[in-house]
Structure formats: C-alpha cells, structure tokens
Amino acid sequence: MLETSNNLELPPIPAKRYFTIGEVSELCAVKPHVLRYWEQEFPQLKPVKRRGNRRYYQRQDVIVIRQIRALLYEEGFTIGGARQKLSGEGAKEDVSQTQQVIRQIRVELEGVLHILKR
Numbered sequence: 001m002l003e004t005s006n007n008l009e010l011p012p013i014p015a016k017r018y019f020t021i022g023e024v025s026e027l028c029a030v031k032p033h034v035l036r037y038w039e040q041e042f043p044q045l046k047p048v049k050r051r052g053n054r055r056y057y058q059r060q061d062v063i064v065i066r067q068i069r070a071l072l073y074e075e076g077f078t079i080g081g082a083r084q085k086l087s088g089e090g091a092k093e094d095v096s097q098t099q100q101v102i103r104q105i106r107v108e109l110e111g112v113l114h115i116l117k118r
Contacts, residue, residue: 010027010028010029010066011026011027012104012107012108013027013059013062013063013104015108016059017058017059018048018056018057018058019056019057019058019059019061019062020054020055020056020057021035021036021047021055021057023057024057024061024062024065027062028062028065028066028069029069030065030069035055035065036055038065038068039055041079041083042064042068042082042083042086043083043087044064044086044087045061045064045065045068046061047061059101060097063097063100063101064086064097067086068082068086071085071086
C-alpha cells in the first residue's frame with residue numbers, strides 16, 4: 001500500500017513472533033507513548049496484552065504501524081484521514097502487506113545466503 005522512501009530507511013523487521021513496545025518503537029521510529037495513543041485511534045492495532053498489561057506486537061502490527069507512520073508523518077494525513085484511509089482499503093491493504101512481508105523475507109534470506117557463501 002504505502003511505498004515511501006522513509007520506510008526503506010527503517011530497520012528490517014526481525015524474524016520474531018512478538019515484539020515489545022520498546023522494540024516496536026525502535027523499528028518504527030515512533031515513541032512508545034505515541035504507539036499507545038495510536039492503539040486508541042486505530043482499530044487495526046490490537047497488540048496482545050499479557051500479565052501486567054504488557055503489550056506484545058506481532059509482525060502484522062509492526063507493518064500497520066509503519067503504514068500509519070507514513071500516512072501521518074510523510075503524506076500529511078490527519079489521524080481521522082489516516083484511519084479512514086486504512087479502513088477503506090481492505091483488499092489492497094492485504095496485498096500490500098503481503099508484498100512487504102515477502103520483501104522482508106527476501107532481504108533476510110539474502111543475508112543468510114551471504115553468510116553461507118563465506
């Protein structure tokens with residue numbers, strides 16, 4: 001969905017199942033309090049909450065956060081506009097997220113291949 005130049009500058013998403021709010025903050029270049037606020041504003045963001053209300057984000061959540069970040073910070077959308085854009089794209093959003101995951105896996109596999117060739 002959102003191919004922006006800044007998304008290319010963000011670090012690759014590690015091959016993990018769950019991420020803490022601190023890790024997501026670093027991966028998406030957004031402060032933790034902003035992530036907590038976005039959870040209230042965007043119904044697509046539903047991190048798993050465990051004991052002590054600790055948040056654990058999945059890879060899909062990180063991708064959605066990067067999309068929200070791009071809409072707000074790079075494309076100049078308001079919170080309401082970004083919410084509407086994300087909820088209105090449905091199938092296009094799924095295809096784009098799948099493409100992002102495939103790109104990420106490819107980068108990781110190329111890294112493994114490079115290590116194996118040494």
